[in-house]
Amino acid sequence: MLNRRNLFNFGLWGSAGALLSLPALRAATGSVSSLRPVLTPFLDALPLPPQALAIDWTPGNLPWPIFDRDVLEHVDRSQDKGKASFCRIVSEVRTVKFHHSLPATEIWGYRDDHPSLQGKKWDYALGPTFRQYWPNHNRCAGTIVRHVNNLPSMREHRGFGEPRCSVHLHGGHQESRFDGYPTDQTRPDGTIDKLTFEHGEHFDYAYPLVDSGY
Numbered sequence: 001m002l003n004r005r006n007l008f009n010f011g012l013w014g015s016a017g018a019l020l021s022l023p024a025l026r027a028a029t030g031s032v033s034s035l036r037p038v039l040t041p042f043l044d045a046l047p048l049p050p051q052a053l054a055i056d057w058t059p060g061n062l063p064w065p066i067f068d069r070d071v072l073e074h075v076d077r078s079q080d081k082g083k084a085s086f087c088r089i090v091s092e093v094r095t096v097k098f099h100h101s102l103p104a105t106e107i108w109g110y111r112d113d114h115p116s117l118q119g120k121k122w123d124y125a126l127g128p129t130f131r132q133y134w135p136n137h138n139r140c141a142g143t144i145v146r147h148v149n150n151l152p153s154m155r156e157h158r159g160f161g162e163p164r165c166s167v168h169l170h171g172g173h174q175e176s177r178f179d180g181y182p183t184d185q186t187r188p189d190g191t192i193d194k195l196t197f198e199h200g201e202h203f204d205y206a207y208p209l210v211d212s213g214y
Contacts, residue, residue: 082141
């Protein structure tokens with residue numbers, strides 16, 4: 001008869017059997033390492049993602065017709081006070097190789113979606129590199145990043161994690177709305193601030209890149 005005590009004893013004996021079999025396994029295989037591939041280090045150069053490409057725009061002609069709330073407070077349409085940079089980043093499922101001797105691995109990652117890169121494969125695990133000047137007191141010369149969620153929908157997804165996005169710039173100094181909250185927020189008046197975005201949605205982040213206190 002199986003009861004809790006018998007199941008517990010069975011578990012202990014099963015664990016002991018696995019431990020006792022390890023020496024025999026070593027003797028049969030020569031080494032535990034033979035059970036997994038032995039990788040030669042330093043075969044591949046360190047992959048350095050290229051710099052994110054800014055979408056050019058002229059006075060009065062913004063890259064997109066509609067923006068998320070509060071973003072345009074950091075943009076001078078005339079460019080008289082400064083010219084903001086606009087980038088578009090896509091979250092997607094893709095495969096990358098982490099080692100020369102290993103097969104490609106499926107990941108969720110970022111990709112630069114600049115018009116000049118359309119149709120080109122992004123062969124990096126990481127997204128593009130951002131290099132921007134720190135304009136200090138000029139809030140109109142920062143960076144606007146549109147993040148687009150092209151991951152599977154919540155309904156289609158199976159497995160670990162949720163394909164719901166929210167992006168945080170660690171160490172950045174920007175408004176709370178653009179700081180990457182993990183959930184949506186409800187204001188005291190009941191208004192819901194949608195700060196996360198799912199498949200087919202996007203969110204515009206404004207990074208004025210000003211010093212703290214200004």
